[in-house]
Amino acid sequence: MISIPTIKRFPSYLRLLRQYKEEGKHWVSATHLAKELGLTPIQVRKDMAGTGVEGKPKVGFEIESLISAIICNLGWDTPTNAILVGAGHLGGALARYDGFATYGLHIVALFDADPAKKGLTVGNKVVKAMEEMESYIKKHAISIAVVAVPADVAQEVVDHLVEVGIKAIWNFAPKDLRLPPEVVVERTDLATSFAVLSAKFRRTFEGDIDCVER
Amino acid sequence: MISIPTIKRFPSYLRLLRQYKEEGKHWVSATHLAKELGLTPIQVRKDMAGTGVEGKPKVGFEIESLISAIICNLGWDTPTNAILVGAGHLGGALARYDGFATYGLHIVALFDADPAKKGLTVGNKVVKAMEEMESYIKKHAISIAVVAVPADVAQEVVDHLVEVGIKAIWNFAPKDLRLPPEVVVERTDLATSFAVLSAKFRRTFEGDIDCVER
Known part of the structure; x- marks a missing residue:
């Protein structure tokens, strides 16, 4: 191991x-x-x-x-097909990012809950409605989902993903998810990374700051 | 602390x-x-x-x-102006991503070493040449750089950034950087995150695999 x-x-x-x-x-x-x-x-x-x-x-x-x-x-020797959920700012950026192919990851479909986004083309993928997800996942035997939805709906979205058969989640939503132990999760949170950078920066270059008025 | x-x-x-x-x-x-x-x-x-x-x-x-x-x-109470270096796949996605503003981070300029990219508009920013960087950083008192360049040039790029006055680096390049101790660094490596996800997935759902022919 x-x-x-x-x-x-x-x-x-x-x-x-x-x-x-x-x-x-x-x-x-x-x-x-x-x-x-x-x-x-x-x-x-x-x-x-x-x-x-x-x-x-x-x-x-x-x-x-x-x-x-x-x-x-x-596991990069066989191409991995994944779906991307969330066509907002970050989801859109990820849909347009074609560097994933280097490690065998192919985003094959993009879903969003907003009816206004349905049918739009983002990074040459057409946004599908959440209702189409279950049949898509089953038809194409998808196991992996990239999640880039807002924090407040993330839990609900991943619960649904697990329900319809997703086994691994790459979570870009800024939220700690509760998932069954057999589901594999990896989190990439840009806000957290920037929080660490900016706090370290403030500390190093601006010294200790008292953030509370007394 | x-x-x-x-x-x-x-x-x-x-x-x-x-x-x-x-x-x-x-x-x-x-x-x-x-x-x-x-x-x-x-x-x-x-x-x-x-x-x-x-x-x-x-x-x-x-x-x-x-x-x-x-x-x-x-340190999110004062807006932070940063430059973005690298207008490739990932850099382009980051330049288009407008969620950074939520935490006070503003990408104010985009630089790329490729002369063919100079002058192109990416996410409403015009790509500038690397030669313009030093004067830009000094003129606008920039301390933070977001780095999204290929791994093989990343060290050279950050050496130059430090030389011209950058004090904090958010590194998206898939490369461990050697930097002076006073420079603050935070790394976000998408390949590493996906490596962990896909290796865990393979392990959990496909069992141990012998990857070497004997």
Whole structure:
């Protein structure tokens, strides 16, 4: 079982290894990878052990084998079709973002609760009504949903998603969701990231501030 | 000094408190907030202590005071002007995303290294050349940069940003950056989030897979 921290580093390894492959390289050492990614060689060897690929003395790891093993472990070797729920500001941006394809993620349909948005084209996808979701998910055997709805409706939306058969949710809604344990969830909250950045910034450059009038 | 985990929860509190305020409420208890956000009342009381606002027996916390104190602690009470570097897929999506304004972040200019992109309009901002960045940052006293450039140029780009006076970086580039300790950095990596989601999904629903041919 590969640890989550190792999985989090896999995309960085993958990008670097693909770059080496393009440059015509065939072998890479743990020390070299460590240096490039700002990790310790011990950490890199542990991560590589997780891929199942064994290194060879003197030459290190075969780049081609590492690439295939990492892609396979991430589940990126088979394209993943997902639906996107929410065609608001963030949902619209995600629908237009075509970088997901790099890791095998294809947003195949876009849903929104607002009847005024139905039929609009966002990032070459036509917005569908929520009522069409269940039949779409079943017809196309969709397991993954990207959720970018407002916080106050997020719980209701994901409850419905689970009900109609969704098994994994990538949640961009700024809300902690309550979900059955068998549903896989990962959260990306831009407000939280910016909160940390701006609070750290205020602290570092403006010093302690008393935010309460007494 | 407020802890980072508390700061990460502040945006969720804020959204809920603003909703209560709209509903005409004036006071809220820690128990109530805890229940709504899936936290323990003890955790909520600790977080509220961080805001500097004191609760009152029986009635709890004054919603209005909590809202102001959280906004102040996050540094969201003064609008933050930032530049965005990178007008590719993700940069373009971020430039078009207008939800940042909710937390006082305004992307005031967009830069890209590709001469072919110079002058194009993305999300009602005109793409500027990298050469114009230094004077722009100085003229408009910009301290924060949102970085959405490809991984292989990210280090070079942020080195330049720091050189010309940027003090905080929100990094969307899938790359661990090496930066001077006084520069504040926060990373949002979509590939990493999706890696975790898809690896968990594969594990949960497809069982252990041997990714190496032997």
